[in-house]
Amino acid sequence: xxxxxxxxxxxxxxxxSALEVxxxxxxxxxxxxxxxxQLLEEGIEVTNSQQLGAQLQVTPAQIRKDLSYFGRFGxxxxxxxxxxxxxxxxxxxxxxxxxxxxxxxVGRLGNAILNYPGFNPDGFHLVAAFDNNPDNVGKEVGGIAxxxxxxxxxTVTSRxxxxxxxxxxxAHTQSVVDQLVACGVRAILNYTPINAQVPPxxxxxxxDPVLALQSMxxxxxxxxxxxxxxxxAD
Amino acid sequence: xxxxxxxxxxxxxxxxSALEVxxxxxxxxxxxxxxxxQLLEEGIEVTNSQQLGAQLQVTPAQIRKDLSYFGRFGxxxxxxxxxxxxxxxxxxxxxxxxxxxxxxxVGRLGNAILNYPGFNPDGFHLVAAFDNNPDNVGKEVGGIAxxxxxxxxxTVTSRxxxxxxxxxxxAHTQSVVDQLVACGVRAILNYTPINAQVPPxxxxxxxDPVLALQSMxxxxxxxxxxxxxxxxAD
Numbered sequence: 070x071x072x073x074x075x076x077x078x079x080x081x082x083x084x085x086s087a088l089e090v091x092x093x094x095x096x097x098x099x100x101x102x103x104x105x106x107q108l109l110e111e112g113i114e115v116t117n118s119q120q121l122g123a124q125l126q127v128t129p130a131q132i133r134k135d136l137s138y139f140g141r142f143g144x145x146x147x148x149x150x151x152x153x154x155x156x157x158x159x160x161x162x163x164x165x166x167x168x169x170x171x172x173x174x175v176g177r178l179g180n181a182i183l184n185y186p187g188f189n190p191d192g193f194h195l196v197a198a199f200d201n202n203p204d205n206v207g208k209e210v211g212g213i214a215x216x217x218x219x220x221x222x223x224t225v226t227s228r229x230x231x232x233x234x235x236x237x238x239x240a241h242t243q244s245v246v247d248q249l250v251a252c253g254v255r256a257i258l259n260y261t262p263i264n265a266q267v268p269p270x271x272x273x274x275x276x277d278p279v280l281a282l283q284s285m286x287x288x289x290x291x292x293x294x295x296x297x298x299x300x301x302a303d
Numbered sequence: 304x305x306x307x308x309x310x311x312x313x314x315x316x317x318x319x320s321a322l323e324v325x326x327x328x329x330x331x332x333x334x335x336x337x338x339x340x341q342l343l344e345e346g347i348e349v350t351n352s353q354q355l356g357a358q359l360q361v362t363p364a365q366i367r368k369d370l371s372y373f374g375r376f377g378x379x380x381x382x383x384x385x386x387x388x389x390x391x392x393x394x395x396x397x398x399x400x401x402x403x404x405x406x407x408x409v410g411r412l413g414n415a416i417l418n419y420p421g422f423n424p425d426g427f428h429l430v431a432a433f434d435n436n437p438d439n440v441g442k443e444v445g446g447i448a449x450x451x452x453x454x455x456x457x458t459v460t461s462r463x464x465x466x467x468x469x470x471x472x473x474a475h476t477q478s479v480v481d482q483l484v485a486c487g488v489r490a491i492l493n494y495t496p497i498n499a500q501v502p503p504x505x506x507x508x509x510x511d512p513v514l515a516l517q518s519m520x521x522x523x524x525x526x527x528x529x530x531x532x533x534x535x536a537d
Contacts, residue, residue, distance in 0.1 A: 093327070099517035103496070124498065163520035170516075177418050181411040182512070187496055191513050231523055232516065256519035258512060262337070262421055264358065272522050274515040278416070278492060279425050281508040282404075282466065283333035285490035286397035288506050289465055 090138045097135060098162055100125055105155040117148035167192045169230045171254075173245050174237035175200040175208075175215050178260055182234055183211035193232070197224050201241075218248070225252040236260040246273075324372045331369060332396055334359055339389040351382035401426045403464045405488075407479050408471035409434040409442075409449050412494055416468055417445035427466070431458050435475075452482070459486040470494040480507070 104124045108116055118129035125132070136154075139161055159165050170193050172179055179198065188195055198213045199221055200206060206217045216224060224230065233254045237245050242263040249257060256272045259265055262280075267273055338358045342350055352363035359366070370388075373395055393399050404427050406413055413432065422429055432447045433455055434440060440451045450458060458464065467488045471479050476497040483491060490506045493499055496514075501507055 095521050096518045098521070099514040102517065103514070104498075161521065162517055163524035164517060166520070166524075168516075168520060168523075177411075177415040181415045184411050185512070187513055188516075191517070193513065193516055232519070234512070255523055256516070258515055258519075264338070272519045274519055276510055276512055276515060278419070278468070278510055279421055279427065280333040280337070281492055281510060282402075282422075282427050282490070283336065283396055283398060283425070284330045285466070285492075285506045285508055286400070286402060287329050287332070287395065289402075289489055290395075290397035290400075 094135050094138060095162075097125070097127070098158055101135075102155065102158050102162065102164065105151050105158070108151050109155065114151050115148045116151050116154075121149075164192060167194060168232050169194050169196045169228050170232045170234060171195075171197040171199065171221075171225065171228075171230045172213075172234045172236065173199050173218075173221075173249070174235060174241075175205050175210055176236065176238075179236040180210055182236055182260075183213060195234075196228050197230065199224075221248060222252045225249075225254060230254065232256045232258070234258045234260065235265075239263050328369050328372060329396075331359070331361070332392055335369075336389065336392050336396065336398065339385050339392070342385050343389065348385050349382045350385050350388075355383075398426060401428060402466050403428050403430045403462050404466045404468060405429075405431040405433065405455075405459065405462075405464045406447075406468045406470065407433050407452075407455075407483070408469060408475075409439050409444055410470065410472075413470040414444055416470055416494075417447060429468075430462050431464065433458075435471075455482060456486045459483075459488060464488065466490045466492070468492045468494065469499075473497050 101121070104121060105116070107124075108120075118132040121132045122129040136149075139157065170188070172182055172195055175183065175198050179200070183195060183198055195211065195213060198210060198215045199218050200215050201218045203217070205215050208215050231254060233249045233256075235242060235245055235249070235257060239261045242259065242261040242265050246257060246259070246265040246267060250267055250271055255270065257265070257267070257274075259273055259275045260277075262275075262277055264275075265273055335355070338355060339350070341358075342354075352366040355366045356363040370383075373391065404422070406416055406429055409417065409432050413434070417429060417432055429445065429447060432444060432449045433452050434449050435452045437451070439449050442449050465488060467483045467490075469476060469479055469483075469491060473495045476493065476495040476499050480491060480493070480499040480501060484501055484505055489504065491499070491501070491508075493507055493509045494511075496509075496511055498509075499507055
């Protein structure tokens with residue numbers, strides 16, 4: 070294992086792909102981008118780890134540690150230049166690019182996804198939709214004509230699609246993910262409650278409201294739930 | 304700051320609310336529950352940190368560390384008893400209870416949420432829905448009659464609602480969250496891209512597909528995106 074010198078530092082703008090940035094740090098960076106964007110909209114040009122920490126609900130020390138993976142953005146006692154930090158983080162995350170995205174499964178959820186206005190401003194363009202129900206094929210949702218699943222490979226290639234959103238019934242998750250991987254899709258946003266298996270080099274993120282709810286009930290456990298009737302004040 | 308003896312251990316079933324369990328650990332526990340449930344369905348009665356780690360995509364050491372917060376579930380070299388661990392984790396997370404949930408905002412997304420069959424089997428019962436559009440009030444979605452927002456306080460009390468799902472337009476997020484908090488709701492699942500501010504004791508989790516996509520593009524950055532035209536193999 071290589072040893073990293075104690076005073077090792079990455080100059081701003083240096084490619085850091087060779088460094089092992091923990092996935093949990095990468096997962097937080099989009100929230101930095103969102104927060105910095107909001108600060109800039111409010112006319113705030115300089116920020117610090119206290120302010121960012123308060124917004125992101127992590128400690129200032131964590132903020133400094135996260136950003137240290139990517140070089141020296143701030144100067145001791147002077148804070149971070151919002152615009153500069155935002156530009157750099159967007160570049161690091163690949164958000165200075167545009168991404169073509171396919172949606173697989175156009176039930177109620179797929180329908181809501183295709184009509185969601187939040188993807189486009191952030192550079193994610195929903196350019197194709199697929200469904201295995203012949204009744205849905207050919208219909209237009211959110212301005213996109215639904216294609217049959219057997220058109221997937223051709224469209225992924227012709228439209229330069231690298232990202233897919235999966236909103237199919239659970240039983241079809243793995244088979245759809247396998248097809249996407251075979252077509253060359255490298256990032257999958259999975260709306261089903263199934264842990265899809267993918268080969269190395271393919272990323273999966275899950276959107277799972279039940280898991281999110283379950284991580285909150287821990288904190289409610291003594292505040293009253295309906296089963297045992299000890300509801301709090303009314 | 305209190306010192307914890309080095310051999311400190313919590314007996315299974317002991318309340319651990321006084322211990323500071325990191326939020327990131329709590330966030331992972333629902334995934335443990337899901338994985339253990341799947342193992343049990345497959346007839347697997349004993350597991351270990353290697354197997355759990357592979358399923359959850361964390362290291363076996365992390366699994367052991369996470370579970371150590373809640374006492375000694377496994378015996379060195381013998382693994383974990385799946386059924387026992389599952390029961391204990393469900394109890395810790397408050398999943399042995401039933402929870403009544405309200406949905407705020409019944410647009411396309413709220414509609415998909417109200418029709419999603421995945422909440423009920425896990426003890427989350429969508430029992431009320433609210434919308435500020437008079438055209439929607441009174442309509443039935445997923446078997447639930449939509450109520451006006453001014454009925455919120457009464458219904459939250461009468462139906463023992465402690466959890467709410469927010470699926471309103473972004474501009475209304477904070478105002479709706481404030482109303483929910485005022486009514487006594489203690490856990491909020493926020494489907495909008497706005498960081499809602501809440502007082503201590505209220506939990507918020509966000510479902511945000513754009514943040515999830517942005518955390519994947521980092522890994523795609525050299526594999527081709529449409530803006531600069533260097534797409535990979537076709």
